[in-house]
Amino acid sequence: MGKKLFDCEWIFLCHLLLVAVVAATNHGNAANDLVDIINKNRTAQKLPHLNNSPGLGCMALQYVELCRENCTSNNTVNCKPSEDDFTEVFAPNCGVELPTFSTITGHIVGCQSKYLEPLLAFSHVLVKDHKSLSLLRNKSHTEMGVGMIGVHKGSFFWCILFSSGKTNSTFVLEDHGIGIKQKKGCYSGSSIPCNGGQKLSAMISIIISIAFQLIYMLQQL
Numbered sequence: 668m669g670k671k672l673f674d675c676e677w678i679f680l681c682h683l684l685l686v687a688v689v690a691a692t693n694h695g696n697a698a699n700d701l702v703d704i705i706n707k708n709r710t711a712q713k714l715p716h717l718n719n720s721p722g723l724g725c726m727a728l729q730y731v732e733l734c735r736e737n738c739t740s741n742n743t744v745n746c747k748p749s750e751d752d753f754t755e756v757f758a759p760n761c762g763v764e765l766p767t768f769s770t771i772t773g774h775i776v777g778c779q780s781k782y783l784e785p786l787l788a789f790s791h792v793l794v795k796d797h798k799s800l801s802l803l804r805n806k807s808h809t810e811m812g813v814g815m816i817g818v819h820k821g822s823f824f825w826c827i828l829f830s831s832g833k834t835n836s837t838f839v840l841e842d843h844g845i846g847i848k849q850k851k852g853c854y855s856g857s858s859i860p861c862n863g864g865q866k867l868s869a870m871i872s873i874i875i876s877i878a879f880q881l882i883y884m885l886q887q888l
């Protein structure tokens with residue numbers, strides 16, 4: 668009887684620990700991490716810090732959602748949303764107040780067959796040639812937003828949008844973005860924690876743990 672109770676406790680504790688580990692790894696927002704990496708890179712070169720705009724971030728996520736079928740074999744995104752897509756699809760989907768829509772001064776998109784940590788995505792996917800580097804260093808930008816999404820059985824996409832708009836008064840979200848129903852992916856400036864590519868590995872670790880627990884319980888029979 669005493670031993671049975673001990674086994675139960677052991678399994679329960681193991682589970683609790685696992686839930687804590689999974690919760691810890693899923694915390695945060697990889698899109699915000701990428702914004703921080705870009706700002707570090709800019710400020711190291713004495714360029715002004717860019718404001719992290721949730722409105723631009725949400726539209727960057729819309730951008731990669733639209734392009735989710737179009738990752739080429741050489742990891743470039745073969746997709747050209749029109750300017751109208753920004754004002755007629757992306758902005759309304761995000762609840763960006765149209766009068767606050769400002770100039771978009773550049774975008775960088777990239778895709779890869781699997782998820783990469785933000786620092787690797789920055790150097791291996793997004794900023795790997797002269798063109799993207801000079802865009803990153805453009806003095807006209809004042810703000811930016813990052814969106815990212817992984818497609819089931821597909822590739823992982825990242826998008827950075829830059830703007831020269833007046834900080835904090837452009838790309839304003841209705842109700843401070845409360846109405847955005849974020850089902851998939853991450854966007855910067857959001858207070859919603861999201862996971863870039865860890866969903867799958869968290870699931871795998873849960874499955875492995877359950878399998879171990881089953882084996883353990885079977886051994887007790």
Ligand SMILES: *[C@@H]1O[C@H](CO)[C@@H](O)[C@H](O)[C@H]1NC(C)=O
Binds near residue numbers: 741
């Ligand atoms: C990547 O592939 C696209 C089309 O598949 C092609 O147009 C482009 O030139 C390629 N880019 C590089 C760097 O090879």
Ligand SMILES: *[C@@H]1O[C@H](CO)[C@@H](O)[C@H](O)[C@H]1NC(C)=O
Binds near residue numbers: 737745747748
């Ligand atoms: C994605 O690629 C397909 C095939 O090349 C093309 O027809 C389609 O227009 C592209 N999608 C977008 C949103 O550009």
Ligand SMILES: *[C@@H]1O[C@H](CO)[C@@H](O)[C@H](O)[C@H]1NC(C)=O
Binds near residue numbers: 806
């Ligand atoms: C920086 O961006 C602005 C606005 O898009 C553009 O007019 C300008 O040519 C860019 N400057 C450089 C050095 O690329």
Ligand SMILES: *[C@@H]1O[C@H](CO)[C@@H](O)[C@H](O)[C@H]1NC(C)=O
Binds near residue numbers: 708790
């Ligand atoms: C900024 O990023 C570029 C591209 O990855 C890299 O070559 C450069 O060394 C970085 N600069 C700093 C100061 O980190």
Ligand SMILES: *[C@@H]1O[C@H](CO)[C@@H](O)[C@H](O)[C@H]1NC(C)=O
Binds near residue numbers: 718834835
């Ligand atoms: C914009 O808003 C952020 C966060 O509320 C604040 O930290 C920042 O100082 C503001 N920037 C300007 C230029 O008002």
